Amino acid sequence: MLIRTAIGILWAVCAGIVVDVGEAGAQMTARELYEAGCSSCHGSDGAGVESGTSVAFTIPVPDFTDCTFASREPDADWIAVAHAGGPVRAFDATMPAFGEAFSVEQLQAIMDYIRTFCGNDAWPRGELNLPRALVTEKAYPEDEAVTTVTVAAEGPGSVVNEIVYEKRFGPRNQIEIAVPFGVAETGTDGWSGGFGDISLGLKRAMWHSYERGSIFSLGGEIVLPTGRESAGLGRGTTVFEPFAAFGQIVGGDGFIQLFGAVEIPANKDTGAETEGIWSAVVGWTFAQGELGFGRVWTPMVEVLVARAFEDGASTAWDVVPQVQVSLNTRQHVLLNAGVRVPTDSARHTTVIVYILWDWFDGGLFDGW
């Protein structure tokens, strides 16, 4: 999510206003701007003044020195809240709007100063948290829950759901568990259903650069043979899947994501083959509203490639056009919908939809 929320705090929207800032703010340094506009509540050290003491409100003030909180969202979200106030991202209205007091350039300078409170560069910046595609694993470690539904649009019927839970730990790491389940049309038996192969994953951001707009991760998954093979929901063997993921910001709001993995079955007697998987995602994010503080849309296209590592194996190509859109004001609940179209006739087109909940930013029903 290139443009998303953060800042568990306080603020309100204003419109149609004339303001005279005067000369005072024109020549101030970033630190002076922060001291003038922010330190009364957020403290000179960024840790936040103690609630209920010198300030008149009791809402907890976020700690800018806490890298877990302060690194994960892009500047654009912070500036949206600083400019238009907390309600622009469904946070508390106690956070005022500073859009009349500070220019966007001044708010950016304040943001640059706030970023210094987390002095640990190991934490990848939120700008590198690129939009999640329907299929491709992204490089950024996340705290998310994603429910994906894949429905066969042609051929034998099937409806497969997958619930993915991802949890960050430390600056660079993430673990995840994915639980698929569904029903499928199985020829003469009609429809049958059950659980699929549950997978456990680990990912680590090996290298990232905010200046270059790049992030590179390595990881691996173990896919357990928990699925019901007769329903087409299991492969009957444990599969190991080491992978690499790369994300690159292009032109500010555009991005490219690359992914490569090898699927290695533990028991090839089941018919499972060692297979290489590659994918690429190209997309562009834009936001509604005069200042870009509104609903966020990200059209993107995935290209998926798979090929078994054996002589004469064919290469399967799929194209997945899709659109991700933020559903709520806080922008931590998103929907993505697309169509996976195989380029050969042996496989069938599927419709894929996910609902993504970035649970670190608030409850599922918060921020609407």
Next chain:
Amino acid sequence: MGGSMTMRRAKRGSAAGMMTALAGVAAMAVLWAGTSKAAPTGSIRGVVGVTGGVTVTSPPAAQRIDMSGDRYCSEATAGRTVLDRAVVADAQGRLANVVVYVREGSAAGGGGAASAEPVVLDQLDCEYTPRVLAVRVDQPVIIRNSDATLHNVHVRATNNREFNIGQPMKGIESRRTFGAAEVGINVTCDIHGWMEGAIAVFDHAYFAVSGDDGSFSIDALPPGTYVLEAWHETLGVQEQSVTVPAGGTAEVSFTFAGG
């Protein structure tokens, strides 16, 4: 009494505002039926008082504001006692900052178009000046920070849009208008909890805010009978009926219980 008044006031939402306006039109129609078009206007004058010994001339200790938690505010007010000015009355119990207005009997827009002349809500020495402001719908309000410290202006409205702006620099000004009639809009600074004020917005010109001597005056009223309401930010609401003679002045008085 205050409680019942408040309940009745709460029932007047924006939809009820139309009923009020219609009632006003009807009242004006009756009024005009019995008077010539050239009938001279009248005035309402009066004084608002408070009982119970609530005055700022002999304030209890609890009425003193402690600004020691904020360096700028404590330095700005060094050498003087700052009092909670929610209830401002003189030694005779004459009550300031009471909004007195025609609640019924005047159609929306009565008194001509709203003035384009802005009124100022200033923040000076960590207090609102004035504490209570009354304006017309769409009349510009300049919100100014005259302090060299951050104030936020959190305006909690019901019929109008809530907003909260940060004013970090001395001399910064923001202009706002209010598009709907509303009495008792709360204004606070969330950084300095003692800073409280109120704004009243009217769709007619027949209102006033009592001065330090408790007096008020509403002029240029068409002759007729009106329901006059007096609103105080902590002491509640009172009302009374008043008949304004053509070319004359109706005298009224309100007395709040200070507790």
